[in-house]
Amino acid sequence: FPQELVDNIIDHLHGDIIMLRACALTSRHWLPTARYHIFHRISIWTDIDLARFLHLLHTAPHTAPYISILSLGECPDTWAQHLLLLQQLLPNVNELIVNNLDFFDTCDEMLDFFYNHFPWIKSLQLFGSFVGNAKDFVDLLHAKPNLESILLRTSISTNSLTPQLRSRAGVHYPNSRRSPQIFHSLSTSI
Template structure:
């Protein structure tokens, strides 16, 4: 049986390079974070790049975590608000911008809302004027992902896009609009920076 002294030593640089190769494999990154103190910091940085909020409890927990360690909040680049399959829908997570959380994420670049898959059903959303104001004031992202959402009218969808002045990339999957607004001329040339639209199948 090998003693602690006989265990092989892996240089920290090699370990960090190994962690970098894991990409977004959350389970492996969690294992690396628990391996040793030297790997913990680098693995946690990767884990914090993209966070997902699935319930109010998740939202409160994440806010408390960043309040205790504000430095980690600067690592977040992507925030996803979604109701997981098999659990009660939380429309408030989709329709109301978590301002308190977003304000703590200075480097946020991507915002995603909606369901996970086609089989979990579509979430019908309607953004109140106050929510749109909060989005315009606090959400300075360059990329927006919409997944399995239903809007009442095309005008409602347009208002969400217009509320994001820095939006450059739009990606959507399973997007539905019940009523297509006849006159959309007033929405033209509103998203001046939007240059890429991707439809996922």
């Protein structure tokens, strides 16, 4: 089969990790396309995830060029030095996804990471993250000169809202046991 046809077939398997692994083991000609789909997006949520991923990068550095999307969980301050290392090891990351980070309540090293590293990213997504004021947000955008799109999304539990604010938000679940969520989002292309 022509390689273009094989690549097209493997591209259709993009969401099936088991099949992609099988393809990667089948032929060395299939390996680059399978690796692209296996490694293009990496999510790090826990200390264990971070340790495993750093170990992978040190034992198999050839996987780093395939990573284009980096998704980070709550990013405790203890991750600061490791994230600085990731920036050096992942030159092809063009999309950064950050979850639940309070830019006000974090260490200086972590702020340095977000403001001064990964300057080449084209897409930034902040989920449940808090940037204190407009100036801090503009500074963050200014630090990313290649940014083409940004997505901001926060989730506020209605348990934290007063009855008056719930009413104004149009949230009425008097008999519900679950607390509904109000989502605020902004998505734009720059």
